[in-house]
Amino acid sequence: MAKKLRMGMVGGGQGAFIGAIHRYAAALDGQIELMCGAFSSNPQRAIDSGKELGIESNRNYQSFEKMFEEESKLPADQRMDFVAIVTPNHMHYPVAAAALSAGFHVICDKPATLDLAQAKLLKQQVQETGLLFGLTHTYTGYPMVKEARAIVKSGQLGALRKVVVEYTQGWLAQAETEDNKQAVWRTNPETSGLSGCMGDIGSHAANLAEYISGERIEEISAELTTFVPNRMLDDDGVALIHLSNGLKGILHASQVAVGEENNLSIRLYGEKGGLEWHQQEPNTLEVKWLDEPTQIFRTGGNHSPAAAINTRTPMGHPEGYLEAFANIYRHFGDAVHHYKKHGQSDKSSFDYPTIDDGVHGMAIIETLVQSSNSDQKWHKVST
C-alpha cells in the first residue's frame, strides 16, 4: 500500500460544522493525514483551531494564501498532496482557484461555487491545470446508493419513468439567531449564494437523483418560498423536473419541515421495477417489482461490486454518514495516488463527483431561482 496522503484544510475551525466531518472522513481509512491548515478567515482563530487539532505549528497557517505559498516550497515528499475546502460557499471559488494556481489538487464541499459563472471559470481552470477537483456530494457515497445506481444500469427496472427526490429538514423553521453560525451564513446571499434551501440541500437531492438514475435534469418548473419572515433566501422549494430520456420527477427541499432531521429520500420507478432509499436508514434499499414481493437489499449483502467496494463491515453492522463521506475521500485519494504515479488525472476510473457536477449543480440552482420568479411554466437548464 502506498504511503499516506497529506491533506491541508481551509476553513473548518472553531464553531464550524462541516470541517470536522471532512476530518473524520479523511481519517477513517488511516490513509490520509491532516498535515496543515488555514482553519479560519480570522487569523487568530485559524491558529487556535490548528493547535486544538494537533497541527504542527510550522504548518498551522493564518491564511490560505500563506499556506499555498509555504507548502509549495516544501519538498515533494513533505508538501501537502491536496487541499480540502470547507469554508462557507462564497470562499469556495477564490480558495479553489488559488490552490489550483499553486498546483494543488482540491476537494471541496458543495456547492462548487457561489454562482454559475464562477463554476464555469473554475471548470476552465481545472481543465487547463489538469489537476483533480472533487466535490463532496456525500450522499452518493453510501453503499446502497451505489447499489441503486447499479440496478438502474443493469436495466432490470426497464425504462425509467418517475423519480421523487426530497431533502427535508426542520432546523430553520424559526428565525435564525446570531449565535447559530451555521444558520447565519446559510441564509445570507453574500455567503450562501442565490438560493438558500435549494442551494444548500436541494442541490444534494438533485445530484442524488441524477447519480442513481444516470439521467440529467433538463427542464424545471419551480416555486421557491421563504416562510420565515425577514429571511433573505428561500427556506423551502419544490420543482417539477424533466430529465433526459423521458424521466419525470419531483424535486423537493425544505428547511422548515418541523421535526425532520436530514430526510434525504428517493424513489425511482421504471416500467418493470422501482427503488426506494432513505438516507436516515441508509443500509436498506427497497427493490420493488411488478408481480413479486418487494425485496430488502441491505448493505453487506451479496450485491454489486460497486456496493461491495464501498462497504467496510458485514451485514447488520450499520454504516453511517461518515463512512459514506469517507468513500468520497477514498475514491478521491485513489485518484490522487494515480496522479502521483502517472503524472496526470484519469477521470473515468474513479467514482467521485467532479467539477462537471459542480457546474451542472450551479446551473440547476440558477434555473430553479429563475423559474420561481417567472410565470412561465417550464425553464430549460442552461448548459
Added chain:
Amino acid sequence: MAKKLRMGMVGGGQGAFIGAIHRYAAALDGQIELMCGAFSSNPQRAIDSGKELGIESNRNYQSFEKMFEEESKLPADQRMDFVAIVTPNHMHYPVAAAALSAGFHVICDKPATLDLAQAKLLKQQVQETGLLFGLTHTYTGYPMVKEARAIVKSGQLGALRKVVVEYTQGWLAQAETEDNKQAVWRTNPETSGLSGCMGDIGSHAANLAEYISGERIEEISAELTTFVPNRMLDDDGVALIHLSNGLKGILHASQVAVGEENNLSIRLYGEKGGLEWHQQEPNTLEVKWLDEPTQIFRTGGNHSPAAAINTRTPMGHPEGYLEAFANIYRHFGDAVHHYKKHGQSDKSSFDYPTIDDGVHGMAIIETLVQSSNSDQKWHKVST
C-alpha cells in the same frame, strides 16, 4: 338504539370491486341492512348478483329506475332508507339524480359525478330536495386522520406552512387488458371522466389534505402524464398547490409507481409542529415538534373525542380500511336517523363528506387538467 336502516345498492354486482367494500362497511356495525339492489346495468347480471348476495327476489331489481319506482311504493317501514351508488363514475349523476327525484337519500362513491357541470347540477338538486348526499372519501374515516385534524384545529402546530400529500399505486404500470374490468373503465374517459389517475386517486389525496388542514386548494400548477402508450387518460400527475391562508403544498398521484400498493400518505408542517400519516399503517400518527422528540400517536390512545368515537377496538388491535369506510357509513347513518326523526337534514352535526366536497373535488380535477394543458404556471380553482 333505533332499528336498522335499510339500504339499497346500485352497481356492485359480479366482477365489481367497490360494491363489496360498501357492503362490508355498511354491515360492520350491525345497524344497516342491505335490503334491495340493482346490482348491474346488465339486467341478467343484476339479478344473478342479487341472488348471490341473498337479496329477496321481490327486491332484486333489473334496473335502478325500476328499483326507485318499486321501492317508492312500499310502506315507509319497509322501503329502503337510502341508496348506495357504486357504479362506474359516469353513472353516478344519473342514478343520484333519479334517487333524489324519487325521494331517497344517497351515499355515493367518489368522484361525485363525471364532470363539474354535473356536480353543480347535483348540488342544486340536493339543496332543493333537502335530502342527504354522502360521498365516500373513505380515508377521512380513519381514527388517526380524525386525530390529525383535531391537532391542527387545536392550534398546536402553529400557522400551517406546507403540506405534502401523495397517493401512489403501481397496478396500472402496464397496459390494461380486457379482462381487468377495473382497469378498463378507469382508463376510459367515457366512464371515468376527464382525468384517470388524478380523478381516481388524486382526488382522495386532495380531499385528505383539505380535511386535515382545514384549508382549501385555491391555485394549481400541474403536470399530468400518460406513461403507458395508448392509454387515453393520465396515469400519473403532480401539482404544486396553493391552499387558503398561505398553506402551500405538493399533490402527487401515480398509478405507474411499480411496487406501490395503495400508498396514500400525508405530511403537514406548521410553524411549531408537524404531522405524518400513512394509510398503509393507518393506526400510527407521527407528531413532530420543534425541540421535543417525535411522538407516536396510536389508534385507541388517549386522544381527541373525534378519534375516540371513530375507534372500535383498544390500542394495538389494528383497525383497517373497512373500519374507516364503516365510519363514513356510521356518520351518514346517524344523519339519516336524524332526518327520519326530524324530517330534515342537519349538515353541521355529522362528520361525512357531502356534495360540497363533491363539487369542489370536481373543480380541482378540472383545474388540474386545465393547468396541465397550459404553459401558464398557475390556475385558480373555479368555484
Added chain:
Amino acid sequence: MAKKLRMGMVGGGQGAFIGAIHRYAAALDGQIELMCGAFSSNPQRAIDSGKELGIESNRNYQSFEKMFEEESKLPADQRMDFVAIVTPNHMHYPVAAAALSAGFHVICDKPATLDLAQAKLLKQQVQETGLLFGLTHTYTGYPMVKEARAIVKSGQLGALRKVVVEYTQGWLAQAETEDNKQAVWRTNPETSGLSGCMGDIGSHAANLAEYISGERIEEISAELTTFVPNRMLDDDGVALIHLSNGLKGILHASQVAVGEENNLSIRLYGEKGGLEWHQQEPNTLEVKWLDEPTQIFRTGGNHSPAAAINTRTPMGHPEGYLEAFANIYRHFGDAVHHYKKHGQSDKSSFDYPTIDDGVHGMAIIETLVQSSNSDQKWHKVST
C-alpha cells in the same frame, strides 16, 4: 348464497369488551344476524344491554338458561343457529355445556374453560353431541398468518428449528382499580383461572406458534411472575419450550411491559428460511432466506389460496383485527351451514379452532403453572 345465520349471545353487555368485538366480527360479512341474547349475568343489565343492541324484546333474555329453553321451542327457521359465549372465563364451561345440551352449536371466546378438567369434560360432550364448537383464537384469522402456515407446510423453510413467540402488553403495569372491569376479572383466579397473563394472552401466543409451525408444544420450562404487589395471578411469564419434531422456542407473555399495546409477534426459523410477523402491522410478513434478500409478503399479494380466501380487500387496503376475527366467524359459519345441510359436522374441511385446541391450550396453561412452581427444569405437557 344461503340465508343469514341467526346468532345468540351470552355475555357482552354493558361494560364488557369482547362482546362488541364478536358482534362486529359476526356482522362484517352480512351473513350472520344477532337475533337474541342473554347479555349479562345481572338480569336487569342483560335486558338493558339487549335493548341498546336493538334486540327484539321477546328474544332479549334475562339468563342464558332461559334463552336456551325458549329458543329451543321456536321453529327451526326462526330459532338461533348457534350461540356465541363472551362471558368471563369461569362461565365458559357452564354456558357451553348448557348450550350443547340444548342442541346448539357454540362459538366461545378463549380460553375454552376455567381449567383442564372442564376442558376435557367439554370435549367429551362435544364428541357425544356431534355439535360444533369453535374457539376464537382470533389471531390465526389474519391472512398473513394463513400465509405463514402455508409457507411452512410447503417445506420451503426446511426443517424447523426455532420459534420465538411473544405477546406483550402494558395495561396491567399498575395495580388494577375497581372501575376497570376488564382488569378486575382477569386478575382474579375465580373468574380467570389458574393463570392470569399466561392464561389470557400467553395462550394466544402458544396457539399462534403451533398454528403456524404445525407442531405441538410438548415440554415446558417456565417462570411466571407477579410483578404488581398484591395481585393474585401472574402478570408476566417466560417459558422455554420444546415442540414436536425438534422445534425449540421461547414463549413470552407480559402485561406489565409498559408502553406495549398488543404486541403479539412471532419469528420462526428453519434450516433454509425464516418468517417474521407482528400483529400490530398484520398485513406484512417478512420472509427470510439463506442467501437471498428478505421478501416482504403483503396481504392481498399473489400468495397462497389460504391467504387469499381470508382477504377482503386489494393490496394496500389494510385489514385489521376485526377482519381476522370475522374470518374465524366466517369459517365457523361455513361449518354451521354444512351441518345444517348435511346433519353432521365435518371437522377437517373448515379452518377454525376447535375444542381440541381448547383442551391442549388448557394443558399448556396448567403445565406452565406447574413448571413455574417447580425446581425441576422441564415438565411435559399432559395430554
Added chain:
Amino acid sequence: MAKKLRMGMVGGGQGAFIGAIHRYAAALDGQIELMCGAFSSNPQRAIDSGKELGIESNRNYQSFEKMFEEESKLPADQRMDFVAIVTPNHMHYPVAAAALSAGFHVICDKPATLDLAQAKLLKQQVQETGLLFGLTHTYTGYPMVKEARAIVKSGQLGALRKVVVEYTQGWLAQAETEDNKQAVWRTNPETSGLSGCMGDIGSHAANLAEYISGERIEEISAELTTFVPNRMLDDDGVALIHLSNGLKGILHASQVAVGEENNLSIRLYGEKGGLEWHQQEPNTLEVKWLDEPTQIFRTGGNHSPAAAINTRTPMGHPEGYLEAFANIYRHFGDAVHHYKKHGQSDKSSFDYPTIDDGVHGMAIIETLVQSSNSDQKWHKVST
C-alpha cells in the same frame, strides 16, 4: 490537544475480520496512529499483512513476543502506547499477559479470555501492574445506548422489572466450510472456548443488558443447543435470567436464525416506562410511558451529556457501528492520556469496559454452559 497515541496490534492480518474494524475505529478521530504490529501467528503472513497496511518495516514484527521486546527498547516518545489484541479468543490471554508484563496497556477484543480461570489470572495481573485493560464490548459505544443508560439512572422508568435482550444472526445456519476462516475458529472449542454462540454474541447481549440496566446477572436457567449436525459448540441458546434488584429477563442468542444479520436488540421495562433499541437502526431509541405517547429519541437530539459526547454528527446523519467502536477507543485513549500524564490509572472517570466486565462475562458463559447441562432449574453466577 495531546499528540496522537501510538498503537500496536496483535492479530488482524490477511483473512481476519475484526482487526480491520479496530483499525477503522482507532483511526476515525485522527488521534491514534497504528505504528506497529504482529499481524498473524504465521510469521510470513504477519510481515505481508503489515506491509499491506503501510507499517514501517522496522516495526512490522513476526511475533507478538518480538514486538513487545523491541518496542520496550524504543524511547518513550516513539514506543507504542498500547496494544490492541484482535486474535482468536484462545490467544487473548497469552498476548495480554505478555503485554502487561512488558509494561504495555491493552485493549482487547472480547471475550477477555478463553475461560474464567484465565480471566481471573488476567484481572490479578491488571491489578498488580496498574496498567489499563480495555475490552471492546462495542455495542455499549452507541449514543443511544448511552442515552438509555442515562434514562435508567435518572429513575424515570421507576424500579426495573423486565429486560429482554437478544442477539441473533443467521450466518452459521449451515455447516461451516473450511474456507470460512471466521466460522472455523468460532466453532472450535480450542480457539473459541466453552461456548460458541453464547460466547461469541450472547456475551455482548448480556453485557448490553447489564450496561443499560446497571444491574448484574446473578442467576441463570439456560438451554444451549447445537442445531447444525457435527458442530462442536452451541449455535443457539436461551436463558431465563435473574439480575440484581429484582430485575428478571430473557437472554437469547442464535447464529442459526436464517435471515438475521446482526440483530442485537433490547427492551427494558420499569414500573413507569420502557425502552427499546435495535442495533441495526442504532440512532433510534423508543421511550415508552404509562399514559403518554411513545417518544422517539434520536442520536443528535437534545439528550443526556453521555449521549452527546459520544455523537459526532447532527441529527439525521446516521452514526454506525464504526462510530460506536471508535467511542470505545476514544474513551480508552483518554484513559491512556490520563495515565501518561499522571502515571496511574483512574478507573472511575472513563467510560469503557474493563477486565471486571471480562471476568464477569466469562463467569456468565461458564454458568450458561453449566446450567444447560443440568436438570436443575437455576444456577448462580459464580463471582
